[in-house]
Amino acid sequence: MDFGARSGVPTISADEGERLSGRYGPLAQAVRDLIDATIRTEGDDATIAEATAQIRQVTEQLRSGILSESPGLRYVVDGRPLAWGNAVVGLRNPIAPPLSIRHGEPGHCWTDFHLGAAYEGPPNLVHGGVSALVLDHLLGEAASEGLTKPLYTGTITVKYLRGTPLGSLRAEASVYRREGIKTYARGHISDASGVTVEAEGVFILPAWARDGAE
């Protein structure tokens, strides 16, 4: 299925995609570093007030020329959407770690990633909801074979075996059943000592895309 043609998202060349990610990727990464410093700084009133003023100034500069409410799935390259605004994998979204997801056999994917202070819940642990966010996305990637199918999460269950430490982590997900418009996937997050969180979910092809359902 050609996701671009079906969804109306514009297709750009791989070269143009490279050019735009070279322009906007470093900006988002700089903001990720700023987020971390914002949480951890212990600067005094004057330092913090000056930083706040400078950030507001940069924001004003960036706001000139904004055209869209949100970038969303703005481009398709080689039949795969560039989800640059996505909260989990978006190259242009500073909130996204961003996860870089690798696909193996059809319906299987994994990612090695790092979560810092911004993703904290209990002291030094990943927020339980952040683990759910990562697993929802990864199971969805497995089910949709790299977002090339427009599937939505139906239900997801997340089971916490123990606290997930901030730092280097891995997540994996696999499809284990397909049945009409439903695709079932499961996965987990692990640290160096093993699995910390497990999830399973069912993903559903939306009505508008069902004419092409197998």
Next chain:
Amino acid sequence: MDFGARSGVPTISADEGERLSGRYGPLAQAVRDLIDATIRTEGDDATIAEATAQIRQVTEQLRSGILSESPGLRYVVDGRPLAWGNAVVGLRNPIAPPLSIRHGEPGHCWTDFHLGAAYEGPPNLVHGGVSALVLDHLLGEAASEGLTKPLYTGTITVKYLRGTPLGSLRAEASVYRREGIKTYARGHISDASGVTVEAEGVFILPAWARDGAE
């Protein structure tokens, strides 16, 4: 239970809490606005390169004097932890919307909030995992009566009824059963047209806190 005394988190006065939130709150809010502009800007190479350089400079300034790996539950005011680094409610965490949670009857809480471009999954919709993040946190707040009890999520199930639009939303959660070390809660997210996502979960008192369990 005095959370501060039990957890070893330092207690500060309400005045000191006000003073520090007045220092660091506006900084985090300025970074939230920058995140939104970073995602939505369509500036050219020169504009983006200049903004990137300025942001790196501010980050360097903020990094001077950083003491802790992450702020976590840094202070307790009036027996309630100030979770300033928290990924969902943290005053100092630019990734957090942040949710401002109101508590009614014991075991019931709600929040009115706004999610912009940074929380997007499918075009113009909240990322399903972000809904899970919000509900995990809110159910946990209900179960722990405003984080005054150190409960951890055991299992949470999130059911998506339809897409949740970016914009103004409400979330609610209630405890419906307590049984030894387990507390059961459920909740939902709604937009102006009704409920979009439901969740239920079980929250567990960790072993280190069980000597005080009822």
